[in-house]
Amino acid sequence: MRITDLIAAAGFNWYGFIIGAGMVLCIFLAYRVAKKRGYNEDLVFDIAIVCIPLAIVGARLYYVVFDILGGDGKGEWPIKRILGLDGEGLQGLAIYGGLIGAAIGGVILHFVKRNKPLDKRATFMQMADLAFTFIILGQSIGRWGNFANQEAYGPKVDFGFFPLTVYIDAEHNPIYGAGNYLATFFYESLWNLAGFALLYWLYTGKRKSFDGFILSCYCIYYGTGRMWIEGLRTDSLYLTGGLRVSQLVSGLIIAFGIGYITAHLYRARNAGKKPFIFVEQALLSEDYFEYEKSILHHPCPPTPSKSKKSLFDGDGSGENAEYSDDFYKTADGDFSEDDAEKFFAGEGDFIDETDGGDDESDNGNDGGGVEKNGDEKSEE
Secondary structure (H helix, E strand, O other), X not given: OOHHHHHHHOOOOHHHHHHHXXXXXXXXXXXXXXXXXXXXXXXXXXXXXXXXXXXXXXXXXXXXXXXXXXXXXXXXXXXXXXXXXXOOOOOOOOHHHXXXXXXXXXXXXXXXXXXXXXXXXXOHHHHHHHHHHHXXXXXXXXXXXXXXXXXXXXXXXXXXXXXXXXXXXXXXXXXXXXXXXXXXXXXXXXXHHHHHHHHHHXXXXXXXXXXXXHHXXXXXXXXXXXXXXXXXXXOOOEOOOOOEHHHHHHHHHHHHHHHHHHHHHHHHHHHOOEOOOOEEHHHOOOOEOOHHHOOOOOOOOXXXXXXXXXXXXXXXXXXXXXXXXXXXXXXXXXXXXXXXXXXXXXXXOXXXXXXXXXXXXXXXXXXXXXXXXXXXXXXX
């Protein structure tokens, strides 16, 4: 029995499970990276709540519209089928439609967040850079849902060597029949996994770039891979005249990515500043174009630990007190147990970041070097 037969026999919606698992993993990873980057801890959840539903709607409508425009599905899309209420579920989702829907959600969030307090603001490009670093990982995982559904494959071949080829049964390919086909879903999954490694390195590495750079790199990288892989597929959406929709969209996003980076270089030159591309974080300054707009220029202050009502216990003396690196940091950014002991002993320089990092402990006071009193409350 073949792997695809075993999956079908299980009677489990593997496609939905794989897509959902990919989303959960990406949200978890994005949350951790966003906090380290300096964003408010709620940002990732805001993006997920707004953008994921719009991405699903966009993916469905994109597929339906272009299936109708291509001619093959004309007149076969009653409302019940579009909504997935015909017993077949949402068979027919297109990733580019999902990205368009997510982008619309990002625009909505941009206008919502620009009126928020400074520590909760985020621009469209900032959210896009963070999101697309992990979206490409979700795409890599999600392609295995195509394997479970026996879709997104290439032409029939005379050899069988999984995962370069995949067996498709006659039910899922009534035109050419059962046999081995090029596993284009696997090619794209592998391409996207390599792309995730690249984008993650660009986003979290020591060298930083302007807001929108990661989105631009995603467009160039993913668009290039999708363009040539789409040419191998036998189940593409077409425009009238035989033009593959995904290849057209791939070309457009490649042009956008190149154009956006080029525009940054041009604007930096006109402003008399250095391009903000691949700059070591320790060397960043306002000499670099648009650095002052980056979250790296003004990261959000850490959020106090919700498990601790106060840094101190009882009378504020510091005895048996619990500390959290969410509250205080040393000058070099670290706060270890040894640092905590020095803090309560009134030794060393510590910066209070709960109110913006402007206050420093008074090493000479009589309270053991503690500047805050026992009435301190955590942020809510």
